[in-house]
Amino acid sequence: MKGKNYVFIANSLDGYIADKDGGIDWLNTVPNPDHDDAGYNNFMKKIDAIVMGRSTFEIVLSFGIDWPYQVPVFILSNSLQEVPKDYIGKVEIVSGTLTDIVESLNAKGYHHLYIDGGKTVQSFLQEDLIDEMIITTIPILLGGGIPLFSELPNEMRFEHTHTEIYLKEMVQSHYIRKR
Numbered sequence: 228m229k230g231k232n233y234v235f236i237a238n239s240l241d242g243y244i245a246d247k248d249g250g251i252d253w254l255n256t257v258p259n260p261d262h263d264d265a266g267y268n269n270f271m272k273k274i275d276a277i278v279m280g281r282s283t284f285e286i287v288l289s290f291g292i293d294w295p296y297q298v299p300v301f302i303l304s305n306s307l308q309e310v311p312k313d314y315i316g317k318v319e320i321v322s323g324t325l326t327d328i329v330e331s332l333n334a335k336g337y338h339h340l341y342i343d344g345g346k347t348v349q350s351f352l353q354e355d356l357i358d359e360m361i362i363t364t365i366p367i368l369l370g371g372g373i374p375l376f377s378e379l380p381n382e383m384r385f386e387h388t389h390t391e392i393y394l395k396e397m398v399q400s401h402y403i404r405k406r
C-alpha cells in the first residue's frame with residue numbers, strides 16, 4: 228500500500244461510538260462555548276479522501292446540514308445502488324475487497340484516507356489496514372450501543388505517540404500501528 232489509513236473517532240468511556248439508539252448526541256455533552264473542534268480541522272488537512280460506511284453516510288445526511296466535507300467521500304456499500312441526486316460529484320459508492328478499494332484509491336492519488344464508521348473501522352482493522360488511530364474519549368458511560376472495536380484474528384500492537392486533553396474532559400490519544 229502506498230498510503231496511510233487513519234481513524235479519527237470519538238468513543239464513550241465504555242467504548243461505544245453511538246448509543247443504544249444509534250445516536251451521537253452524547254458527543255455534545257461536554258460544554259464547548261467556543262466551538263473547539265478537538266483537532267478535527269488539523270487532522271483533515273492531511274486527508275485526501277474519506278472512506279465511510281453506508282450507515283455513517285445516512286447519519287450525516289439525516290443532520291440536514293450543508294455537506295460538511297471538502298474532500299471526496301467514498302461510501303462503502305453493497306446495498307446502495309446510486310448516489311442520492313444532491314450528492315453526485317461529492318460522493319461515490321464503492322464495494323469489493325477493502326484491499327482492492329484502498330489500492331484503487333491510492334492509484335487515483337488518494338494516499339491519506341480517513342476511515343469512518345463502526346463496522347467499517349472494524350473491518351479495516353480485521354484486515355490490518357489501519358495505520359494510525361486518533362481516539363477521543365468522552366467521559367460518559369453509555370451502557371450499550373455500537374462498539375468501536377470488535378474481535379480480531381490476532382492481537383495488534385500500537386505505539387502511543389501523544390495524548391491531548393480538550394475542554395478539560397475529552398482525552399485524545401494518538402496511536403501508530405506497530406508492524
Ligand SMILES: NC(=O)c1ccc[n+]([C@@H]2O[C@H](COP(=O)([O-])OP(=O)(O)OC[C@H]3O[C@@H](n4cnc5c(N)ncnc54)[C@H](OP(=O)(O)O)[C@@H]3O)[C@@H](O)[C@H]2O)c1
Binds near residue numbers: 238244303
Ligand atoms: N463517535 C463517532 O465519532 C462516530 C463516527 C462515525 C460514525 N458514528 C456512528 O456510528 C454509527 C454507524 O456505524 P455502523 O457500525 O453502524 O456502520 P458503518 O461502518 O457506518 O456502515 C456499515 C455499512 O457499510 C457497508 N459496508 C460495505 N462493505 C463493508 C465492509 N467491508 N465493512 C464494513 N462495512 C461495509 C455496509 O452497508 P450496506 O448494507 O449498504 O452494504 C454496512 O452495513 C452511526 O450511528 C454513526 O452516528 C460515530
